[in-house]
Amino acid sequence: xxxxxxxxxxxxxxxxxxxxxxxxxxAYLLTGPRGLxxxxxxxxxxxxxxxxxxxxxxxxxxxxxxxxxxGRMEHPDLAVIQAEQEGGVLKVExxxxxxxxxxxxxxxxxxxxxxxxxxxxxNPSAQNALLKTLEEPAPxxxxxxxxxxxxxxxxxxxxxxxxxRLRAVPVYDLExxxxxxxxxxxxxxxxxAHVASGRPGIAYTLSGNSxxxxxxxxxxxxIYRLLAASRTERFTYVDHLFKDRGKERETVRGILLTxxxxxxxxxxxxxxxxxxxxxxxWAERIRSTSEWVGLSRARQFVASIQRTxxxxxxxxxxxLALEVLMLxxxxxxxxx
Numbered sequence: 083x084x085x086x087x088x089x090x091x092x093x094x095x096x097x098x099x100x101x102x103x104x105x106x107x108x109a110y111l112l113t114g115p116r117g118l119x120x121x122x123x124x125x126x127x128x129x130x131x132x133x134x135x136x137x138x139x140x141x142x143x144x145x146x147x148x149x150x151x152x153g154r155m156e157h158p159d160l161a162v163i164q165a166e167q168e169g170g171v172l173k174v175e176x177x178x179x180x181x182x183x184x185x186x187x188x189x190x191x192x193x194x195x196x197x198x199x200x201x202x203x204x205n206p207s208a209q210n211a212l213l214k215t216l217e218e219p220a221p222x223x224x225x226x227x228x229x230x231x232x233x234x235x236x237x238x239x240x241x242x243x244x245x246x247r248l249r250a251v252p253v254y255d256l257e258x259x260x261x262x263x264x265x266x267x268x269x270x271x272x273x274x275a276h277v278a279s280g281r282p283g284i285a286y287t288l289s290g291n292s293x294x295x296x297x298x299x300x301x302x303x304x305i306y307r308l309l310a311a312s313r314t315e316r317f318t319y320v321d322h323l324f325k326d327r328g329k330e331r332e333t334v335r336g337i338l339l340t341x342x343x344x345x346x347x348x349x350x351x352x353x354x355x356x357x358x359x360x361x362x363x364w365a366e367r368i369r370s371t372s373e374w375v376g377l378s379r380a381r382q383f384v385a386s387i388q389r390t391x392x393x394x395x396x397x398x399x400x401x402l403a404l405e406v407l408m409l410x411x412x413x414x415x416x417x418x
Contacts, residue, residue: 085126085142088259088282089251090119096246097127098140106131106193107244108219111201111227111235114248117283120228123248124197128152128160131224132191148191159191164199169335169394172204177211184215184223193222201227202234209236216242234395250280253358265289276362279343301340306367309414316408324401331400335391342387344368349384352377371414379412386410 085094093112100106110127112120126142129149133142142149151157161183165172180196188194198204204212215225216239225243232240251259257275259282260266266274266289277298278285288294308316323337324330347359351372359365372380386407393403 085123085130087119087122087126088256089280090123090248093123093246093248094126098130101130101140106224108223109216109225109227109243111229111232111240111243111245112248113229113231113245115230115250115281117278117281117285117287118248118250119282120248121197121199122283124199124226124228125152125155127226128195128197128224131193131195132157132159134191152195155197157191158189159194161194161196162199163196165203167332168200169332170203172198172201172208174205174207174211177204177208177215181211181215184220188222193224194220196223196225198225198227200229201239202229202231204235206236209239213238213242251282253280256280256282256285260285260289273362276358276360277343279360297336298340301337302344302361302364304337305341305344305411306371308408308411309371313408316411317405320401320404320408323404331394334400334404335394338387338391338394342384342391345380345384345387348372348375349377349380352380374414375412383410383412 084091087094097110110124112124114120129142129144129152130136130140132148132152134146134148135143137143144150144153148157152160155162161180163172163176163180180198184194184196186194198212201209213236219225227239227243229235232245253275256278257271260271260274265271265286270289274285274288277288288298304319308319311319323333343360344364347361347364347368348371350357350359351368352375359368361368375383390403390407394400
């Protein structure tokens with residue numbers, strides 16, 4: 083049984099084996115990009131640990147009280163710790179509150195479980211505070227951390243966890259799963275699987291939210307239009323984005339992710355790579371862009387977008403970071 087997940091069968095097999103043998107680690111770290119299924123896997127693991135009537139060791143029924151409340155993240159023996167909003171900061175106070183709760187014996191389940199989501203957003207003080215819990219784990223406590231990668235975590239945190247590096251689901255497998263689960267059909271399922279780049283969470287979001295697909299198309303239209311725009315027009319575009327006060331950083335993060343998908347496709351096309359395009363419905367424009375940009379400039383601009391993403395993570399002024407990116411954006415001369 084794959085815990086009803088899309089992909090990650092190897093990870094499920096490993097975690098089930100730990101349960102079957104009674105060899106649970108005190109801490110697990112699930113890494114991979116957003117939308118890959120880190121939280122879904124973590125919750126399924128928590129259900130398998132706490133299920134009161136498992137069909138078999140390492141599985142869960144999904145219908146007992148523990149399974150239902152773990153799935154809702156409302157179980158008294160489950161502590162969910164995360165920054166207040168995505169892209170925010172997890173603070174040391176959150177970890178100290180967690181430590182108090184983990185000192186208690188389980189109320190209903192066999193274990194107390196702490197789910198620390200997006201732990202790459204934890205500041206150094208919070209990470210250092212968690213070390214004591216990792217070094218001196220209480221019995222019947224399992225910590226499950228999720229993060230984009232190990233690079234933004236203290237090496238001492240990583241070394242004390244069982245690390246599972248999740249990988250993207252093959253696009254064909256994701257497309258098939260979307261059809262089988264009634265989320266999309268035909269060309270639409272194929273498009274969602276490619277746009278999601280093998281990340282089930284992203285594909286599910288697209289299938290259930292037409293506005294999300296419209297927003298993605300608008301952002302692709304923007305970057306395509308800006309290629310032939312003057313510097314003044316590009317800066318005006320940035321100025322327009324920052325009229326919605328309070329959401330600038332969140333908005334820019336979303337824009338950069340969409341633009342990066344387009345420019346990675348341009349890079350693949352320029353390199354004549356065999357890897358599938360992410361933006362299938364934009365294949366003609368991607369091909370056109372790759373013809374005049376070329377491999378070197380495509381590679382340079384992909385690196386510029388990635389540098390801008392790092393700047394946002396380091397709390398550099400979002401408007402300034404995007405204006406600098408506009409200076410790096412290749413300029414397409416329109417010939418009459």
